[in-house]
Amino acid sequence: MKCTKMVGIVVVAAVAAISAVAPVSSAAILIHTPTNNTTASSFLPTPNFRGPTQTRDGSGLSGAVPSTINSVADLPKHNEAPEAPQGGMWLTTGSTTSAWIIFDMGTPVTFDQLYVWNYAEVAQANNPVPLDLTERGAKNVAVYADNNPTPTTLIQSFVFNKANPTPVGSMNVGGAGAWNLDYSTAADNYSLNAPVMARYIMFNISSTYGANNGQYIGLSEVRFGETVPEPASMSLFMMGMGLTLAGRKLRRSAI
Ligand SMILES: [Ca+2]
DSSP: OHHHHHHHHHHHHHHHHHHHHSOSOOEEEEEEOOOSOOEESOOBOTTSOBOGGGGTSOTTBSSOOOSEESSGGGSOOEEEOTTOGGGTOEEOOSSOSOEEEEEEEEEEEEEEEEEEEEOOOOOOTTOSSOOOGGGGBBOEEEEEEESSSSOOOEEEEEEOOOOOOEEESOOOOSSTTOOOOEEEEOOEEEEEEEEEEEEEEEEEEOOBSOOTTTOOOEEEEEEEEEEEEOHHHHHHHHHHHHHHHHHHHHHHHHO
8 A cells, every 4th residue: 555655656746747847838830841833923034033932942041941940930030131132032023913922832731820021122222212112012912722733722811011121230321332231031920720731822912012113012931830749748748648557557556
């Protein structure tokens, strides 16, 4: 009888200890990157090339995109020097009031999170006054997704935030070519009401934040997230379950 009590105390203490070290948050997010087969209704050609694949190739990002994150804060920022906006973003041709971009994931993937770095061009080198070209960012966006190359299944509609670039370093407005600072823009996170499994994902963009400098529409970078149980907390949970079951068995044996 004394032995049974001791076993019970040890098991309870062990389970309590495991619970104490288990992470509070039990979710991690897998990041899915579209393939290079990403297309759009239009894009600026060379020499100002801003093709749709520049939303999936990491261009403009300050670092590599992790394969797993815990929150949007784990994603790198988009850094864009005003002299070289063609390096890292997608932009339609001008006089465009709506646009679409279709991401081919290569194979059906499950996603329940969108990560969007909206269009973050700040100014042009030859302009004495900075133009707010973040107005070109996608605003009203309907997300379609299924396994058709042109998806027809409406999943959910969003209002994307306008990019909010933060200057890196001190502002220099000394004249042409003097916009020599970088701008840093964080990703925004939008959650779907329920997970979706699809190969093709389309953003149908019906508005922007303004018509500054010719009514273009663009995005800087996009990723899709899949919320999954944290493997570490799952194994700790299983260990706890195992100890509890072992304790019950021992108690039964002692009786
Ligand atoms: Ca980019």
